[in-house]
Amino acid sequence: MANSTSGESVSERIVRVLEAFDVDRTALTTTEIGRRARLPSSTAHRLVGELIQTGLLERTAGGRVQLGLHLWEIAQRGSRALRLRQIALPYMERVQARLGEHTQLGVLERDEVLFLERLSHPQAVSNVTRVAGRLPLHASSSGLVLLAFGDEELQRRTLEAPLASYTPDTVTDPDALRALLARIRREGFVVAEGFVEPVSRGIAVPIRDARDRVIAALSVVVPRADPSAGPLEEVRAAGAAISRRVREGADPFASR
Ligand code: PHB
Numbered sequence: 001m002a003n004s005t006s007g008e009s010v011s012e013r014i015v016r017v018l019e020a021f022d023v024d025r026t027a028l029t030t031t032e033i034g035r036r037a038r039l040p041s042s043t044a045h046r047l048v049g050e051l052i053q054t055g056l057l058e059r060t061a062g063g064r065v066q067l068g069l070h071l072w073e074i075a076q077r078g079s080r081a082l083r084l085r086q087i088a089l090p091y092m093e094r095v096q097a098r099l100g101e102h103t104q105l106g107v108l109e110r111d112e113v114l115f116l117e118r119l120s121h122p123q124a125v126s127n128v129t130r131v132a133g134r135l136p137l138h139a140s141s142s143g144l145v146l147l148a149f150g151d152e153e154l155q156r157r158t159l160e161a162p163l164a165s166y167t168p169d170t171v172t173d174p175d176a177l178r179a180l181l182a183r184i185r186r187e188g189f190v191v192a193e194g195f196v197e198p199v200s201r202g203i204a205v206p207i208r209d210a211r212d213r214v215i216a217a218l219s220v221v222v223p224r225a226d227p228s229a230g231p232l233e234e235v236r237a238a239g240a241a242i243s244r245r246v247r248e249g250a251d252p253f254a255s256r
Helices: 010-019 030-036 041-054 069-076 080-099 141-148 152-160 174-187 230-248
Strands: 057-059 065-067 102-109 112-119 134-136 190-193 200-208 214-223
Touching: 010 041, 030 041, 041 057, 080 102, 080 112, 080 214, 080 230, 102 141, 112 141, 134 141, 141 152, 141 174, 141 190, 141 200, 141 214, 152 174, 174 190, 200 230, 214 230
Parallel strands: none
Antiparallel strands: 057 065, 102 112, 102 214, 112 134, 190 200, 200 214
């Protein structure tokens, strides 16, 4: 696509406009979009107007701008994320019915865990995970599983970057993190005691494809005060069942 005077392509600018929205800021003014996308005001107004015309953005009743339903429609079509979610959902629902807390499905996306699904209960413990939201690899239980079974390059990049602390229990020391990753590979699961929030425990297991590659993580977030082993058993059984279904059926992450 044609480049602007700054040398940046129109596609890059459109992506920045779309990325200006996040799970906590779903409706923005065009001025806010321009600021968040680092675009001159006239460019932001033009691009936003064009994207509204195509349906990728929509006006809210209050005159702000939000991501369009048509964008969601296109993104869902044949998406590997949707296929994986559909395979996992019945098993996630069973875990959810038995534990009554939170059950999540996450995948690796640009060095973070991106959540495809989250099931919850009104009385469940606090949980910062959002559908289409992200968490850092080193802090969350899902992220730790994806990191432990991820490639060496990913581990090197993560271990070399500053490891942010969310609670006093987040593992921020690279040597301790390396040891934790080795343990996750040995045991096939992680129990993250208060790494993201002091009140909760994240428990995650890998989901594997037919070639035994880890393609996702299944996790539960439960109250830290609950000492029972039930949640770990549930999530392990569900993870194994989902991996089996992935192996039997069409590989949700295979490109055709
Ligand atoms: C976790 O996966 O470890 C986790 C995620 C979100 C929370 C707490 C724990 O709020």
